[in-house]
Amino acid sequence: xxxxxxxxxxxxxxxxxxxxxxGAAQAALLAFVGGLFYFALTLARExxxxxxxxxxxxxxSQPSGFEVSQSLIAYSAASTYGRAFxxxxxxxxxxxxxxxxxxxxxxxxxxxxxxSQNWLVxxxxxxxxxxxxxxxxxxxxxxxxxxxxxxxPGPRQSLRFGDIFLNNRGLFVPEPMAQGGAQAAAIxxxxxxxxxxxxxxxxxxxxxxxxxxxxxxxxxxxxxxxPPLAAxxxxxxxxxxxxxxxxxxxxxxxxxxxxxFVALVIGLxxxxxxxxxxxxxxxxxxxxxxxxxxxxALGLTxxxxxxxxxxxQAMRVIIPPLTSQYLNLTKNSSLAVFISYPDLVQVFMGxxxxxxxxxxxxxxxxxxxxxxxxxxxxxxMNAYNARLARHGGGS
Amino acid sequence: xxxxxxxxxxAVSALFLAVAPASAGTLDQVQKRGKxxxxxxxxxPGFGLQDNAQWVGFDVDFCRAVAAAIxxxxxxxxxxxxTAKDRFTGLxxxxxxxxxxxxxxxxxxEAGQGFLFAGVTYFDGQAFMVRKKxxxxxxxxxxxxxxxxxxxxxxxxxxxxxxxxxxxxxxxVTYAYADEAVxxxxxxxxxxxxxxxxxLYAERAKLKAPEEHTVLPxxxxxxxxxxxxxxxxxxxxxIVKWTxxxxxxxxxxxxxxxxxxDKARSEAPDAKRLLGSEGNYGESLxxxxxxxxxxxxxxxxxxxxxxxxxxDGSKLRIKRGVxxxxxxxxxxxxxxxx
Numbered sequence: 055x056x057x058x059x060x061x062x063x064x065x066x067x068x069x070x071x072x073x074x075x076x077g078a079a080q081a082a083l084l085a086f087v088g089g090l091f092y093f094a095l096t097l098a099r100e101x102x103x104x105x106x107x108x109x110x111x112x113x114x115s116q117p118s119g120f121e122v123s124q125s126l127i128a129y130s131a132a133s134t135y136g137r138a139f140x141x142x143x144x145x146x147x148x149x150x151x152x153x154x155x156x157x158x159x160x161x162x163x164x165x166x167x168x169x170s171q172n173w174l175v176x177x178x179x180x181x182x183x184x185x186x187x188x189x190x191x192x193x194x195x196x197x198x199x200x201x202x203x204x205x206x207p208g209p210r211q212s213l214r215f216g217d218i219f220l221n222n223r224g225l226f227v228p229e230p231m232a233q234g235g236a237q238a239a240a241i242x243x244x245x246x247x248x249x250x251x252x253x254x255x256x257x258x259x260x261x262x263x264x265x266x267x268x269x270x271x272x273x274x275x276x277x278x279x280x281p282p283l284a285a286x287x288x289x290x291x292x293x294x295x296x297x298x299x300x301x302x303x304x305x306x307x308x309x310x311x312x313x314x315f316v317a318l319v320i321g322l323x324x325x326x327x328x329x330x331x332x333x334x335x336x337x338x339x340x341x342x343x344x345x346x347x348x349x350x351a352l353g354l355t356x357x358x359x360x361x362x363x364x365x366x367q368a369m370r371v372i373i374p375p376l377t378s379q380y381l382n383l384t385k386n387s388s389l390a391v392f393i394s395y396p397d398l399v400q401v402f403m404g405x406x407x408x409x410x411x412x413x414x415x416x417x418x419x420x421x422x423x424x425x426x427x428x429x430x431x432x433x434x435m436n437a438y439n440a441r442l443a444r445h446g447g448g449s
Numbered sequence: 450x451x452x453x454x455x456x457x458x459x460a461v462s463a464l465f466l467a468v469a470p471a472s473a474g475t476l477d478q479v480q481k482r483g484k485x486x487x488x489x490x491x492x493x494p495g496f497g498l499q500d501n502a503q504w505v506g507f508d509v510d511f512c513r514a515v516a517a518a519i520x521x522x523x524x525x526x527x528x529x530x531x532t533a534k535d536r537f538t539g540l541x542x543x544x545x546x547x548x549x550x551x552x553x554x555x556x557x558x559e560a561g562q563g564f565l566f567a568g569v570t571y572f573d574g575q576a577f578m579v580r581k582k583x584x585x586x587x588x589x590x591x592x593x594x595x596x597x598x599x600x601x602x603x604x605x606x607x608x609x610x611x612x613x614x615x616x617x618x619x620x621x622v623t624y625a626y627a628d629e630a631v632x633x634x635x636x637x638x639x640x641x642x643x644x645x646x647x648x649l650y651a652e653r654a655k656l657k658a659p660e661e662h663t664v665l666p667x668x669x670x671x672x673x674x675x676x677x678x679x680x681x682x683x684x685x686x687x688i689v690k691w692t693x694x695x696x697x698x699x700x701x702x703x704x705x706x707x708x709x710x711d712k713a714r715s716e717a718p719d720a721k722r723l724l725g726s727e728g729n730y731g732e733s734l735x736x737x738x739x740x741x742x743x744x745x746x747x748x749x750x751x752x753x754x755x756x757x758x759x760x761d762g763s764k765l766r767i768k769r770g771v772x773x774x775x776x777x778x779x780x781x782x783x784x785x786x787x
Binding site: 102104105106107108119120121122123130131132200203204208222223301302303304306313314391392394396400404405407408409410411413 | 534679
């Protein structure tokens with residue numbers, strides 16, 4: 055006993071203690087790597103300073119002097135470089151958001167189609183997946199851009215569908231403009247939405263209590279649609295549609311989708327959809343066969359068993375890889391630079407970098423932005439996934 | 450431990466090399482490497498273009514002149530094609546020793562981005578090309594037009610300025626590559642294509658039906674084009690600058706690649722000084738005594754280079770205009786060699 059306690063109290067010398075030694079080695083390595091980075095950074099900075107290359111964001115509030123073809127916020131050549139950054143960022147986010155929605159819808163359709171019993175449907179979906187995911191994305195983007203551009207006539211020979219015009223400058227649809235009845239209709243819409251939400255929660259509570267499910271979708275839809283319609287009848291039409299007009303070289307007014315935007319969205323979403331389809335297929339196949347058999351035994355229709363039993367469980371498998379597809383889509387949107395769509399890379403790392411010469415700050419900021427978008431998206435998707443896992447599929 | 454220290458040393462030195470100033474003797478580096486790395490246009494007829502694996506053009510020949518002065522061999526060059534968008538990063542990062550790529554001399558490029566222009570080898574100005582069937586006769590009629598432009602150029606900025614100054618609207622469609630911009634113009638994505646006048650003539654020659662396109666008369670900017678280097682190496686800057694001056698001086702003295710041997714033996718003192726048979730100016734540049742002789746003998750003088758690539762000896766047939774010698778009413782002028 056005495057010997058044992060002596061052995062524990064007699065501490066080894068620090069350099070003979072593996073824990074101490076390991077910690078010290080790690081601290082030394084950390085200091086070394088940190089020092090190396092610091093050394094490299096200061097040296098690079100000093101070199102750039104000597105050669106007169108900008109190393110900071112001094113250009114940020116200078117006027118940019120160049121135009122951008124499409125922008126969600128007010129922007130002109132008199133705006134600052136900083137504003138040009140936000141123009142590019144918003145354009146990137148727009149393409150990523152719209153692309154993600156379309157890719158998800160298309161991907162689910164095709165993924166479900168692939169496991170269909172129908173021979174033709176499953177083969178067609180299979181062919182889609184194998185073709186699109188095996189061709190380089192850049193090639194597909196260039197294909198869509200050239201297909202869109204070359205196939206369409208000039209503005210003066212536009213294809214016309216009512217008040218919608220299609221030509222090689224883009225797709226022009228009438229722009230909705232608020233007028234007289236807009237306010238009343240908006241209020242009616244908000245009230246309708248609230249009523250619909252109340253109805254949904256009531257229906258849910260009732261189903262829990264009695265096991266009977268009151269009609270939800272139709273009633274909620276009626277709540278949302280009918281009040282604004284009634285308001286429009288009483289107070290007059292809320293919107294008036296202003297079609298685009300050919301003036302000189304181009305169409306003026308109306309809402310416009312540029313060929314660059316269309317090509318980028320189509321290219322990104324069809325490409326990403328092929329990956330999402332595979333993820334969906336894998337998710338559906340991962341649900342044990344017994345689940346579907348049980349649903350059949352309960353008398354659920356094929357559609358019901360898919361919607362209520364199989365897909366909720368499949369989602370747990372689907373969400374994590376789906377997240378990385380969204381991230382891929384966002385990052386791939388930087389290929390916009392090849393088809394002249396003014397996204398973050400095209401505007402900020404292209405024109406702004408070139409006009410200011412501040413390569414290091416601009417590239418660093420652009421990387422930070424993509425990192426932030428990706429991390430934010432993955433946090434959101436993880437939260438959604440955690441919720442699904444907690445609720446548990448089908449129980 | 451010893452191995453670890455060695456490893457660390459190697460890592461530090463690698464890092465140091467990665468960020469060390471490339472300005473430490475560009476001439477030394479070029480000589481050690483055995484060839485000059487020159488940034489050129491990836492494909493602009495008359496200025497820089499790969500034709501049957503052979504680089505040709507006005508800017509390309511300037512690279513050859515520098516190589517001839519250093520190595521007495523105009524073929525010891527690595528041509529690095531750079532887009533308008535990537536050219537400055539290429540020069541800044543040391544990928545090329547010299548950028549000779551129809552680049553406009555401007556204040557921000559020297560004071561803000563750390564470059565030095567060695568001179569104006571070609572005085573140019575920006576203009577517009579449109580389809581004849583649009584019946585446009587002046588750039589002032591272009592309000593509302595879609596205009597194809599190359600990204601990261603002064604052209605892109607002048608375009609905005611011009612439309613703003615004249616209170617007109619336009620839609621810019623910017624492309625990283627000149628070829629893409631011209632293709633989009635040809636496909637009808639744009640009503641007009643804009644770049645430097647010389648570039649417009651060169652690109653028009655490449656279109657499917659050049660006669661269907663016309664260059665509008667307005668020249669909306671000054672575009673002094675010239676070769677540029679990184680700041681911080683004055684000796685190298687001098688070599689590039691005096692290569693250009695040698696080309697212009699030679700033309701002024703009537704020294705050509707054909708008569709250069711005669712001129713070197715002639716009694717004309719200025720020609721003898723230029724060609725190194727009198728005085729030793731080359732060595733003060735860090736080159737050999739006959740540096741200018743090599744340039745003229747192997748590449749030709751300014752006028753010969755111009756004619757061969759842009760002038761009557763080429764398909765473009767661009768007139769000398771403001772690029773004539775100062776003694777003939779133009780702007781090309783070089784300080785004396787003495």
